[in-house]
Amino acid sequence: MSFSSTANQLPDDLLRLLPLTPAVFYTLFSLAEGDRHGYAIMQQARLLSSGSFRMGPGTLYSTIQRLMDFALIEETPEPAATQDPDSRRRYYRLTRNGRTLLEHDLRRMRSAVRLAHDLNLVPEN
Amino acid sequence: MSFSSTANQLPDDLLRLLPLTPAVFYTLFSLAEGDRHGYAIMQQARLLSSGSFRMGPGTLYSTIQRLMDFALIEETPEPAATQDPDSRRRYYRLTRNGRTLLEHDLRRMRSAVRLAHDLNLVPEN
DNA sequence: GCTGATATATCCGTAAGAGATATATCAGCC
């Protein structure tokens, strides 16, 4: 069993983003499932967090811009599979570094959850 | 098997803190293991995050003050078990609400990690 | 007494977040 990235090296300025803020984490996480446009990222982030994280347009588009500046995401043409194209939509996808950074943070979270479990802080299921 | 808090209700102003920022999360998490003083929280946060989160004094003490204002932590007398007492130290402990809020966020993180695993985003171990 | 780690505290510049507003497009309905 092999995985896409193993102990991948990231430049220091990207590692300094760890731990990811909720806005950055859920934006990258949403795009890990597939390419999306901004508004869909906002909706998916809410879904992925079971409603606990609600991103407004201010946070959404400023976060997208910041992630673009760091080359963690990039704009991509409208997917061909799109049924009902909407001319307004701008689609984004994870870059290699974006995926690697997300994986870093997920390992950090998994480690925390496991420690918490040992401390009996969260129910079994 | 029973747990300390099950689906505990928290006031809206506390639920609005979710998802917790890294500084708040690791501060509460450090105190979930036992009562600590400020400087020890800082060190423990670094340990618990495997070094990825380094909290400076500015963030540390402003976070402590904020958590006190929300009554998520409270000051507590020096533990009797302390071997080498240091007059400067100020100890803190989790309140009931602090623990409940931390559990909320841990469930959110666990849910994210599980989804990520299904997407093959993190290695098995 | 000197040094360096420990410990708390405060200040201030910066970055991120949150909400409001604006504008336009699209779908459904009457």
Place this chain on the structure above:
DNA sequence: GGCTGATATATCTCTTACGGATATATCAGC
């Protein structure tokens, strides 16, 4: 066609949280 409401992006500003520097003092070891 015209109305409505959800969709979609964009920008602006206020506020908050973060981060680093500085300050002061205590403690342990040499």
